[in-house]
Amino acid sequence: MGLTETEETNKFTFEAFAAHPFYTEVNRTLVQQALAHLSSRSAENPITIVDMAFFCNAIHLVPDKHSAFQHIASILVSGGIFACNSAFYEGTYVLGTERFYRLWTRRAVSWLRKEHPDVHLSREAKAVAMQWLTPEEYVASLKETGFNQVETTNQDVLISLDAWRDLGQYWLFIEGALPGVPLAQGASALENAVYQAGQELGLTEVARTWLQIIATKA
Numbered sequence: 001m002g003l004t005e006t007e008e009t010n011k012f013t014f015e016a017f018a019a020h021p022f023y024t025e026v027n028r029t030l031v032q033q034a035l036a037h038l039s040s041r042s043a044e045n046p047i048t049i050v051d052m053a054f055f056c057n058a059i060h061l062v063p064d065k066h067s068a069f070q071h072i073a074s075i076l077v078s079g080g081i082f083a084c085n086s087a088f089y090e091g092t093y094v095l096g097t098e099r100f101y102r103l104w105t106r107r108a109v110s111w112l113r114k115e116h117p118d119v120h121l122s123r124e125a126k127a128v129a130m131q132w133l134t135p136e137e138y139v140a141s142l143k144e145t146g147f148n149q150v151e152t153t154n155q156d157v158l159i160s161l162d163a164w165r166d167l168g169q170y171w172l173f174i175e176g177a178l179p180g181v182p183l184a185q186g187a188s189a190l191e192n193a194v195y196q197a198g199q200e201l202g203l204t205e206v207a208r209t210w211l212q213i214i215a216t217k218a
Contacts, residue, residue: 009171012183016166022157026085026210029155033214034083082147082215086138100197100206104164105177107193112178112185122180135211147215155212158205161198165191 017023112119139150159167167173168190171183178186198204 008183012169012171012174012187014170014172017163017170020160020163020166022159022163026155026157026212030083030085030212030214033151033153033212034081037081037214037216080217082142082213082217084213086211086213097206097208100201100203103200104168104190104193104197107196108168108178108186108189111189111192112181115188116185119181119185121178138211138213142213142215147217150213150215152214153212155210156207157210159208160205161194161203164206165194168194 109121135152139152142150168177169187174181174183174186174190177190181189198206
């Protein structure tokens with residue numbers, strides 16, 4: 001599906017996941033980090049702050065990542081701050097998260113086989129929504145396009161099973177977790193499986209490391 005939203009994808013949005021309190025706190029921390037950079041700047045010089053919201057989680061979907069960051073750089077022509085966060089990059093799982101995620105998807109696949117035996121996962125290629133960028137790739141791309149200073153920090157958060165359920169209703173996540181599965185069936189499978197996985201592992205919350213990025217352009 002790429003980044004193109006359709007009438008179908010608009011039924012499976014990110015809003016429910018973003019409404020959870022932990023997500024507000026993560027983004028508040030990001031804003032505070034961005035604002036801290038303003039204290040050393042002259043009040044006489046205009047400043048542009050660009051918050052790309054879910055951009056860092058979605059940038060791996062853009063074929064030409066360099067051009068994507070170059071577009072951001074062109075917005076900040078007279079100097080500014082680029083701030084974003086990403087929870088979904090490879091290597092960020094804290095202890096237990098990968099085990100939970102893999103069990104969750106396995107249980108979702110089992111549910112599909114039972115309830116929708118005619119539905120099959122794509123075996124051709126790794127879903128585009130699961131092709132991650134590493135923190136180093138974020139930093140390198142930003143510096144190559146003119147951001148002379150890039151700072152990254154990690155923030156560990158606890159995500160409830162309810163929040164994971166809501167994430168499993170987001171079309172890009174469904175596409176990544178269950179490639180090739182129709183969105184409605186994928187959302188149902190992930191919703192039914194998330195609590196089963198949590199119960200099997202004795203978990204009501206699952207930790208995740210959030211990557212915070214602040215890039216400045218002189």
